[in-house]
Amino acid sequence: MGELRLMKGNEVIAEAAIRAGVDGYFGYPITPQSEVMETLMIRKPWEETGMVVLQAESEVASINMVYGGAACGKKVMTSSSSPGYSLMQEGLSYIAGAELPCVVVNVVRGGPGLGTIQPSQADYFQVTKGGGHGDYHVIALAPNSVQEMNDFVTLAFDLAFKYRTPVVILSDGAIGQMMEKVYLSDFVPRRTEEEIRKECGDWCTLGSKQHNYITSLELDSAIMEQRNLHLQKKYEDMQKEARYEEYMTEDAEYLFVAFGSASRICKKSIELAREKGIKVGLFRPITLYPFPSKQLYQLGTKMKGILSVEMNAGQMIEDVKLAVECKVPVEWAGRNGGIIPSPDEIVVALESKLIGGK
């Protein structure tokens, strides 16, 4: 394990990027994630590893900078929060269409519109269902601690290059802003141009005599359909990357399903509920796409009821219901608009919506 530090989630993203040998970060300020770029600018990684850090003119520009860098086989990333992530959708669709690897961190705040700068999980749909135009998905990782903000940067790049796909770290304002102890990853050197050519030389545009070109365009529908089928096959292959955590599920009769900040609150709710004699456990999807449906089916269908606890109006609940094929009652509990639910109100919701109510 690496160096132990006390850091903010957003700062850790920056530090983890430097340590992971990232080649370029392109971003635009937005609360509650501005510390990512600010930390990078203070750290000056261009002096240490040669990493490029650039403040773009907009999120539209920053995601297209990511496109340009990714197409060169470089490890590139951006970060933003909800309104900025919305602006990136066209670019993400192009990146998915051109099959480029990159990492995007979305430190979600409440919406819609300018909304609030307080933490939220209301971008679940936008992140997990594609977001931009066309049939595509991004891999979505949902950290619930500052430690995972560190760990998921490396994991995200590994998956991005393995599948040549955008990977989104779907965090929220609470994880981004809170300070916790974290074991930082060890330094990995940036790849040399030779190493990149070895790994990505058959497709990347580093300058060559072999006419590599990157595009998402294909006017022949028959070929375009094949490209779509190829993407779908890739998404099928990705299903094996589904990750999740179970907590106190051995004897559970009820189940919370929650990710990110909400999953942390659920752990406290479990303590409170068990004091009252309610046997409840937690299933935490770590990958929101691919959603760990099979695993949730196995566990969830044994339950008397499932409460999908979310900091939104109920988005993940659709995937939860699909996972358990509606074989058990599934209800939603949570808060909106940047309010973090309290552990008690989740227990109250469990009692009223699933135990007392039914």
Next chain:
Amino acid sequence: MADIDIKDIIKEENIVYKKSSILLDKVMHYCPGCSHGVTHKLIAEVIEEMGIQDQTIGVSPVGCSVFAYNYLNVDFQEAAHGRAPAVATAIKRLLPDKYVFTYQGDGDLASIGAAEILHACNRGEHIVCIFVNNAIYGMTGGQMAPTTLVGMKTATTPYGRDVDRNGYPMKITELIAQLPGTCYVTRQSVETAAAVRKTKKAIRKAFENQRDKKGTSFIEVVSTCNSGWKVDPVKANKWMEDHMFKFYPLGDLKDSTRDNPADYEQYIKD
């Protein structure tokens, strides 16, 4: 007279002109009379003459030249509509020793991508931007562009561009020449042999500026779109000379190096 085989004529010593090796053997999709083809050829020749094929990365736009990667034998990226300067910025920052150029139409560069081009030029990215201004949206069927002249008929200005309704034609090249990050800003054309030679020189200079890290080079090529303008190629050239050149006069707007950062430091010195 003995039969002369074509191979006897095409001998190395007899060759006075040949297609650039950077131009791929593909049938171009451009309409006869379109300026894109000639402009592609000039870029190809410059890349070949400078010997930088394996060090060059092009970025093509959304517009008629979206398939530029099918014609130019260098590594290429097709960018989203208007975003080529952002894409090119990252490529150049990550690969500072490579040659990076964007190739953009007037809708792409001056309308949807206005922010990206202005900011790339303002940062003084060491890239080359080729701007093909045909005063129309060629690819989508001839709608009004920001550069469409007042009174000009297009699919979305069927009675002619009207300032009250559509605003003024934009001289974005003049705007770009004001930006401290640009080193070379010029407006050229490709409708005559002399114009072609001049434009080629300009492109060569732009790539050399990039090599010498002088700042952003920007070349507008005032162009025709006979299909979009609904005239034949000869008339289109004439119309361009008679009308476009008056509003978009040819010549250099700037030829230096990007501004010295030191000149900007005095303002917060105490």
